[in-house]
Amino acid sequence: MPDPAAPLPYLVFDFDSTFTQVEGLDELAEIALHGLPNQAEVVGQIRALTDRGMSGELNFQDSLAQRLAILGAHRRHLEPLVERLKGKVSESIRRNGDFFRQFADRIYVVSSGFREFIEPVVAEFGIVPSHVLANTFTFDADGRITGADQTNVLSRNGGKILQLKALDLPGPVYVLGDGYTDYQIREAGLANRFYAYTENVSRPSVVAQADEVLPTFDEFLYQLKLPMTLSYPKNRIKVLLLENPDARAAELFRAEGYQVEEVRGGLDEDELIERIEGVSILGIRSKTQVTERVLAAANRLISIGAFCIGTNQIALDEAMSRGIAVFNAPFSNTRSVVELTLGEIIVLARRIPEKNPKMHQGTWDKSASGAFEIRGKTLGIVGYGNIGSQLSVVSEALGLKVLYYDIAEKLQLGNAVKCKTLEELLKQSDIVTLHIDGRPDNKNFIGSKELAQMKPGALLLNNARGHVVDVPALAAALRSGHLGGAAVDVFPYEPKTNDEPFETELRGLPNVILTPHIGGSTAEAQRNIAEFVPERIMQYINTGNTQQSVNFPNIQLPLQQAHRLIHIHANVPGVLAKINNVLAAHHVNILGQYLKTNEQIGYVITDINKEYDQDVIQALREVEHTIKFRVLY
Numbered sequence: 001m002p003d004p005a006a007p008l009p010y011l012v013f014d015f016d017s018t019f020t021q022v023e024g025l026d027e028l029a030e031i032a033l034h035g036l037p038n039q040a041e042v043v044g045q046i047r048a049l050t051d052r053g054m055s056g057e058l059n060f061q062d063s064l065a066q067r068l069a070i071l072g073a074h075r076r077h078l079e080p081l082v083e084r085l086k087g088k089v090s091e092s093i094r095r096n097g098d099f100f101r102q103f104a105d106r107i108y109v110v111s112s113g114f115r116e117f118i119e120p121v122v123a124e125f126g127i128v129p130s131h132v133l134a135n136t137f138t139f140d141a142d143g144r145i146t147g148a149d150q151t152n153v154l155s156r157n158g159g160k161i162l163q164l165k166a167l168d169l170p171g172p173v174y175v176l177g178d179g180y181t182d183y184q185i186r187e188a189g190l191a192n193r194f195y196a197y198t199e200n201v202s203r204p205s206v207v208a209q210a211d212e213v214l215p216t217f218d219e220f221l222y223q224l225k226l227p228m229t230l231s232y233p234k235n236r237i238k239v240l241l242l243e244n245p246d247a248r249a250a251e252l253f254r255a256e257g258y259q260v261e262e263v264r265g266g267l268d269e270d271e272l273i274e275r276i277e278g279v280s281i282l283g284i285r286s287k288t289q290v291t292e293r294v295l296a297a298a299n300r301l302i303s304i305g306a307f308c309i310g311t312n313q314i315a316l317d318e319a320m321s322r323g324i325a326v327f328n329a330p331f332s333n334t335r336s337v338v339e340l341t342l343g344e345i346i347v348l349a350r351r352i353p354e355k356n357p358k359m360h361q362g363t364w365d366k367s368a369s370g371a372f373e374i375r376g377k378t379l380g381i382v383g384y385g386n387i388g389s390q391l392s393v394v395s396e397a398l399g400l401k402v403l404y405y406d407i408a409e410k411l412q413l414g415n416a417v418k419c420k421t422l423e424e425l426l427k428q429s430d431i432v433t434l435h436i437d438g439r440p441d442n443k444n445f446i447g448s449k450e451l452a453q454m455k456p457g458a459l460l461l462n463n464a465r466g467h468v469v470d471v472p473a474l475a476a477a478l479r480s481g482h483l484g485g486a487a488v489d490v491f492p493y494e495p496k497t498n499d500e501p502f503e504t505e506l507r508g509l510p511n512v513i514l515t516p517h518i519g520g521s522t523a524e525a526q527r528n529i530a531e532f533v534p535e536r537i538m539q540y541i542n543t544g545n546t547q548q549s550v551n552f553p554n555i556q557l558p559l560q561q562a563h564r565l566i567h568i569h570a571n572v573p574g575v576l577a578k579i580n581n582v583l584a585a586h587h588v589n590i591l592g593q594y595l596k597t598n599e600q601i602g603y604v605i606t607d608i609n610k611e612y613d614q615d616v617i618q619a620l621r622e623v624e625h626t627i628k629f630r631v632l633y
C-alpha cells in the first residue's frame with residue numbers, strides 16, 4: 001500500500017492498445033464498414049496509418065486526419081463500438097480492476113482517441129469523465145462522423161504535451177502507454193517516468209525510450225508494491241524448455257504470460273547449472289539429467305515438466321525435499337510405443353532388416369529362411385504397466401499368445417497369462433518385449449544369464465530404457481546366433497543432439513532394428529504431451545493442485561474460496577498444528593484446509609477469508625520445517 005505521506009504518483013494512461021487491447025478507430029472502421037466489399041482494404045489502410053502515427057513515423061495530426069477521412073462512420077456505430085471495447089480491456093488491467101476503483105482519483109486517461117467511446121469503457125473502472133482527456137468527434141446533420149473537434153488540444157501535434165501542461169498535476173506523474181506520443185510527455189519534462197506498455201503491442205522505437213517496460217500491469221503494481229490481484233506477476237515466471245518439445249508447449253506457457261526460453265537439444269549437467277538460475281519452470285524430455293547438483297543451483301525452481309513418460313532422469317526425491325513438484329505425461333505417448341513395438345515384431349519375424357538394405361543394393365534375395373508368422377506365437381511382455389498392458393490387448397487381436405511378468409500385482413487383461421518369475425516368461429516366449437520403467441535397480445535387468453534363458457531364435461525388443469539391457473551381452477547373443485533378432489530404441493548413452501555421432505556394439509548386426517529413441521515421437525503423442533504437461537504445471541501454480549505429480553502428495557483441490565496459502569514442509573510431527581496456531585493467533589478464519597503427506601514432505605493448503613494482515617504471512621514463512629510457502633490471491 002502506498003504510504004499516505006507519499007501518495008501514489010498520478011498515473012496517466014493511454015487508452016488505445018494500452019487500456020484496451022485494440023485501437024478504437026480500427027474497431028470503429030470494422031463496425032462501420034461491416035458487410036461492404038472494401039471493408040478489409042479500408043480497415044487495413046486505417047491500421048497502417050495508426051501504426052505509422054504510433055511509432056512516430058507520421059505526425060499525429062496527419063495520421064488522425066487521414067484515418068477519419070476514410071472511416072465512413074456514423075453516430076449509431078458508437079454504441080456497438082463501446083460494447084466491443086468493454087470486452088477488449090487488457091487482461092491485466094481487467095484483473096486489477098479493484099486497484100483502479102480504489103485509486104481512481106490518482107488516475108487519468110489521456111488519449112488521442114475519442115471521448116465518445118473512452119468514457120463509458122473506463123467508467124466501469126471508477127474513472128470519472130473529468131479524468132478522461134480525449135478528442136471529440138464532429139458530426140454532420142445526419143449523424144455522420146466528419147472529423148475531430150479542432151479546438152481540442154489533443155487533435156494537434158504534441159497534443160498530449162499541451163494537455164499535460166494544462167492539467168498541471170501537483171505531484172509526480174508516471175505515464176503508461178504503447179505509443180511515441182506517450183513517451184513525448186516524459187521527453188517534454190511533464191512526467192517523471194515513462195513505462196512502455198507492451199501487453200498488446202510492442203514498438204521497438206517506444207520501448208527504446210522507456211524507463212521501464214511493462215509486459216502487464218501486474219508488473220507495474222509489483223514494482224511499486226501496490227495491491228494486486230495476483231501474488232506474483234506472471235511475466236516474471238521464467239520457463240526453460242530443453243530438447244525441443246512440440247511448439248504447443250511454448251505457446252501455452254506464453255499465452256499464460258510466462259517468459260519462455262527454448263534450447264533445441266539437451267544440456268549436460270554443467271551447462272544446465274549455468275542456465276538454471278532464475279528459472280521457475282524447467283521442461284525436459286528423456287535426455288536431460290536433473291541431478292542433485294542441478295537442483296542445488298536452481299534458486300527459483302517451482303516445477304519440472306518431463307515432456308515424456310519416464311522420470312528416471314530426474315532426482316525426484318531431492319526435488320521433493322526442495323519443494324519442487326515434478327509432472328510428466330504418463331500416457332500421452334503410450335499408443336505410439338505400442339504401435340512401434342507391434343510393427344517391429346512383424347518386421348523382425350520376416351527378417352526385413354536384412355532384406356531391405358539388400359534390395360537397396362540391387363540384390364534380390366527371395367527366401368522364407370528364418371521368416372515366421374506371428375499368429376499363434378508366444379509374446380512375453382515384461383512390465384505390464386500402461387504400455388505393456390495396452391500391447392497385450394492389441395497383440396491378442398493379432399493372434400499372439402501373451403505371457404506377462406511384473407513385480408507389481410496387475411489386472412490380467414484378455415487371455416494374457418501371468419508368469420511368476422522372469423525366467424518362466426523367458427523360457428516360453430518366442431518374442432520378449434521390455435516395458436519396465438527406468439528405476440536405477442533395473443540396470444542390466446537383462447544380461448547374459450537372462451539372454452541364455454531365452455529360446456534359441458527368439459526376438460528381443462527394448463523400447464523402455466537403455467540401461468535395462470546389458471548391450472555387450474545382447475550383441476554377443478545376436479552374434480552367436482542364439483537370438484534371431486532384436487529391436488532397440490533406447491541406449492545407455494544417447495547423443496545430446498542430432499549432430500552428435502551415435503555408437504553402439506549393435507551396429508551392423510544381422511536382423512537388428514536400431515531407432516533413435518522415437519518410440520513416442522509421433523505428431524499425435526508430441527502434441528498430447530505438449531498440452532498435458534503445461535496444463536498440469538499451470539494448474540499447480542495457479543491453484544496448488546498436485547494431481548498426477550510424480551513426486552508430490554496428490555491433492556485435487558476444490559475451487560479457491562478466497563486467499564489460498566500453500567505450505568510445503570518437511571513431514572515431521574506438529575507442523576500443521578503450528579500453522580493453525582499462527583492463524584488462530586492472528587484471528588484468521590479458515591474456510592477450508594487440505595493436507596496430504598508422504599514419507600518426506602507434507603503439503604497443506606489453507607483457504608482463508610480476505611481480511612488478514614501481512615504479519616500472518618511472515619509468521620507462516622517462519623514456521624519451523626517450512627520448505628516453501630506461497631500465497632494465491
Ligand SMILES: NC(=O)c1ccc[n+]([C@@H]2O[C@H](COP(=O)([O-])OP(=O)(O)OC[C@H]3O[C@@H](n4cnc5c(N)ncnc54)[C@H](O)[C@@H]3O)[C@@H](O)[C@H]2O)c1
Pocket residue numbers: 309310311330333334337382383384385386387388405406407408435436437438442445463464465489490517518519520521
Ligand atoms: N521408447 C520410447 O520412446 C518410450 C516412450 C514411452 C515410454 N517409454 C518407457 O517405457 C517404459 C514403460 O512405460 P509405461 O508407461 O508402461 O510405464 P508404467 O510405469 O506404466 O509401467 C512400468 C511397469 O514396469 C513394472 N516394473 C518395473 N520394474 C520391473 C521389474 N524389474 N520387473 C518387472 N516389472 C517391473 C512396473 O511395476 C510397472 O507395472 C518406461 O521405461 C518408459 O520410460 C519409452
Ligand SMILES: O=C(O)CC[C@@H](O)C(=O)O
Pocket residue numbers: 285286287307308309310311333519520521
Ligand atoms: O521423447 C523423449 O525424449 C522420451 C520418450 C519416452 O522415452 C518417454 O519416456 O516418454
